[in-house]
Amino acid sequence: MWILTDDNNHQHARRVHELEKTFGVTYELIEISNLGNLRNNHDSYIVYAGVIYVDDFFEDGRATEELLSTLKTYGYNGFADVYNQYHEGSMQIVAECVFENGGVSGVTILFGGTVEKCIRFIDNYIARCGGRELKAC
Numbered sequence: 325m326w327i328l329t330d331d332n333n334h335q336h337a338r339r340v341h342e343l344e345k346t347f348g349v350t351y352e353l354i355e356i357s358n359l360g361n362l363r364n365n366h367d368s369y370i371v372y373a374g375v376i377y378v379d380d381f382f383e384d385g386r387a388t389e390e391l392l393s394t395l396k397t398y399g400y401n402g403f404a405d406v407y408n409q410y411h412e413g414s415m416q417i418v419a420e421c422v423f424e425n426g427g428v429s430g431v432t433i434l435f436g437g438t439v440e441k442c443i444r445f446i447d448n449y450i451a452r453c454g455g456r457e458l459k460a461c
Contacts, residue, residue: 326450329420334443336450337416348379351419354449356442369442374431376419391418394425
């Protein structure tokens with residue numbers, strides 16, 4: 325199930341259980357990004373999505389240096405700090421931080437346009453892809 329995780333950029337996340345037998349804890353995220361004045365008009369927004377394989381950021385049960393550095397940019401003092409604040413939601417917070425920090429390969433730009441059109445696109449995307457596997461969306 326998709327949940328709104330950041331209303332500033334209309335970010336949504338969902339846990340992708342069907343991929344976890346192969347990849348471990350997995351989240352799909354989607355959000356809007358402002359391209360600024362690249363095109364100097366109101367259509368300078370994109371929607372992009374990506375999949376975060378959270379287990380890739382842990383080695384032998386410990387957070388990698390890459391993850392620790394990412395968490396630090398968001399004011400966390402390591403994974404224990406995230407866990408102490410969010411408990412069961414801590415892996416989702418890790419996924420959000422990694423996604424927002426650009427630490428994911430395979431990000432796909434799905435749409436571009438005004439912010440209003442991008443919001444509608446995301447709303448339609450998550451309604452269509454609510455419980456389906458990624459390949460079906």
